[in-house]
Amino acid sequence: xxxxxxxxxxxxxxxxxxxxxxxxxxxxxxxxxxxxxxxxxxxxxxxxxxxxxxxxxxxxxxxxxxxxxxxxxxxxxxxxxxxxxxxxxxxxxxxxxxxxxxxxxxxxxxxxxxxxxxxxxxxxxxxxxxxxxxxxxxxxxxxxxxxxxxxxxxxxxxxxxxxxxxxxxxxxxxxxxxxxxxxxxxxxxxxxxxxxxxxxxxxxxxxxxxxxxxxxxxxxxxxxxxxxxxxxxxxxxxxxxxxxxxxxxxxxxxxxxxxxxxxxxxxxxxxxxxxxxxxxxxxxxxxxxxxxxxxxxxxxxxxxxxxxxxxxxxxxxxxxxxxxxxxxxxxxx
Numbered sequence: 001x002x003x004x005x006x007x008x009x010x011x012x013x014x015x016x017x018x019x020x021x022x023x024x025x026x027x028x029x030x031x032x033x034x035x036x037x038x039x040x041x042x043x044x045x046x047x048x049x050x051x052x053x054x055x056x057x058x059x060x061x062x063x064x065x066x067x068x069x070x071x072x073x074x075x076x077x078x079x080x081x082x083x084x085x086x087x088x089x090x091x092x093x094x095x096x097x098x099x100x101x102x103x104x105x106x107x108x109x110x111x112x113x114x115x116x117x118x119x120x121x122x123x124x125x126x127x128x129x130x131x132x133x134x135x136x137x138x139x140x141x142x143x144x145x146x147x148x149x150x151x152x153x154x155x156x157x158x159x160x161x162x163x164x165x166x167x168x169x170x171x172x173x174x175x176x177x178x179x180x181x182x183x184x185x186x187x188x189x190x191x192x193x194x195x196x197x198x199x200x201x202x203x204x205x206x207x208x209x210x211x212x213x214x215x216x217x218x219x220x221x222x223x224x225x226x227x228x229x230x231x232x233x234x235x236x237x238x239x240x241x242x243x244x245x246x247x248x249x250x251x252x253x254x255x256x257x258x259x260x261x262x263x264x265x266x267x268x269x270x271x272x273x274x275x276x277x278x279x280x281x282x283x284x285x286x287x288x289x290x291x292x293x294x295x296x297x298x299x300x301x302x303x304x305x306x307x308x309x310x311x312x313x314x315x316x317x318x319x320x321x322x323x324x325x326x327x328x329x330x331x332x333x
Contacts, residue, residue: 001086003056006037007071009086010079012058017069021055026080026087029054037071039080058083093132101133110147128165140176146203158215160196164203164225172210175199179214179221179237179255193217195237202243205229216255224261236273260295270302 001009004019024035029045032038032054039058040049049057049066056069058076073079093114097103101119109121110129117135121127125139128147133139137151140158146165151157155169158176169175181193197216202225207213209231213221216238223235224243234252235241241253242261251265254273259265264282271277271289278295288302300310316323 003069003071006056006083006086010071010073010082012071012073012079015070015072016065017056021069023055026084027054029057037083039076039083041077041080104141107139116153122159152209158199161199161201161215163201164205166204167201168206170207170209170211170231173207174212175201175207176215177212179216181217181237181255197221197238199223202227207233211235214255230267242279 001023002019003014003017003021003023006023007014022035023037027036027038029038029040029048029052032052034053034055036054037056037058038052038054040046040063049059052068054068056071057066058071058073058079060076061072061074095112095114097115098117098119100117101115103109103115103121104123104125106123107121107125109127109131112130113127114132116133119133119136120138122139122141124141125143127145127149130147131145131149133151135153137153138156142160143157145163148166149163150168152169152171154171155173156175157163161176176199178195181195182190183193185191195215195217197218197220199213199215199221201223204226205223207229211229211231211233213223213235214237215221219238221235221238222240224241224245226244227241229247230249232250233247236253236255236257238255239253239257241247241259242263244261245259245263247265248267250268252270253259254271256274257271258276260277260279260281262280263277266283266285268286269283269289275289275292277283277289277293278297280295281293281297281299283289283293283304284300284307287300287304290303293299293304298307299305300307301313
C-alpha cells in the first residue's frame with residue numbers, strides 16, 4: 001500500500017515522508033528495513049525510532065520528530081494491530097463438510113460452515129452461521145454455539161456447554177471438562193462428585209492453546225463477554241470471570257473464584273477458591289491471591305499484598321541476614 005492509502009485506512013495523520021512511499025510489510029522497530037512499517041508505544045524504544053531503517057513509524061500524537069516518516073496515532077499499539085490486519089488477512093475457509101467428518105443427523109449447523117477432517121458433532125447440537133471447525137474438533141451432545149465460531153484443531157466442547165458469537169478456541173482447548181471435585185470417603189479414599197453443570201462462554205471471547213475451563217457440580221462456570229484467555233490457563237469449576245478481563249499464561253483459578261470486569265491476572269498468578277477479585281484490579285506475575293482483592297487494586301507477592309508494600313518487602317529481603325545479626329547483637333547487649 002502507498003503510505004497515503006495506509007494513513008487513510010487507519011485514520012492516521014501523516015507527518016514527513018512522501019505519500020507515494022510504498023509500504024510492503026510490517027516489522028519490529030529494530031528489524032525493519034526500507035518498505036516496512038513499524039511502531040513505537042513503549043518509551044524504551046524511543047532511541048531505536050531515531051535510527052530505524054523503516055520507511056514509516058506509527059507514533060503517538062506527542063512523540064518527538066524522527067528522521068523516518070511518521071503516522072501520528074492516539075493509540076499506536078492499536079493502530080499497529082489494525083495495520084497487521086490489512087497486510088495479513090485471515091485465511092478464508094470454504095463452506096462444506098469433509099467426508100471424514102461425523103455430524104449427527106439431529107445436529108443443526110448454520111449456513112456457511114466449514115467442517116474439517118475428522119470433526120465430530122454429536123446429537124442435539126446447534127451451531128450458528130459461518131462456523132469453522134478444523135481437523136479433529138469434537139462437539140459433544142447438547143452444545144449451543146452462536147455465529148462466527150472458530151475452533152482450531154483438537155479443540156473440544158463438552159456436553160451442554162453454551163458458547164456465544166464470535167468466539168475463538170485455539171488448539172487443544174477443552175471447554176467443559178469435569179471440575180476437580182472429590183469427597184473424602186472412608187479409609188482415605190476419594191469419591192468423585194458429579195460435574196453436570198455447564199460452562200457458559202459469552203460473546204467475543206478467545207481462549208488460547210491448551211487452556212481448560214471446567215464444568216461445575218452445581219450452577220455454572222461463566223466466562224464474560226470479551227474475556228481473553230492465554231495459553232495453559234486453568235479455570236476451576238464454578239468460577240466466574242467478568243467482562244473484558246485478561247487471564248495470562250499459566251494463571252490458575254481454583255473452584256468458585258469470582259473475577260470482576262476488566263481484571264488483569266498476569267503470568268502464573270494463582271487464586272485460591274472462593275476468593276473475589278474486584279473490577280479493574282491487576283495482579284502481577286507469580287502472585288498468589290489468598291483473600292479478596294478490592295476493585296482497582298494493584299497487588300503483588302504471595303500472599304498478594306498492595307504492590308507498594310510488596311516493593312518495600314522485596315527491598316528488605318536481601319538484607320534480612322544482616323538485620324537478624326544486628327537484632328541478635330542488640331539482644332546480647
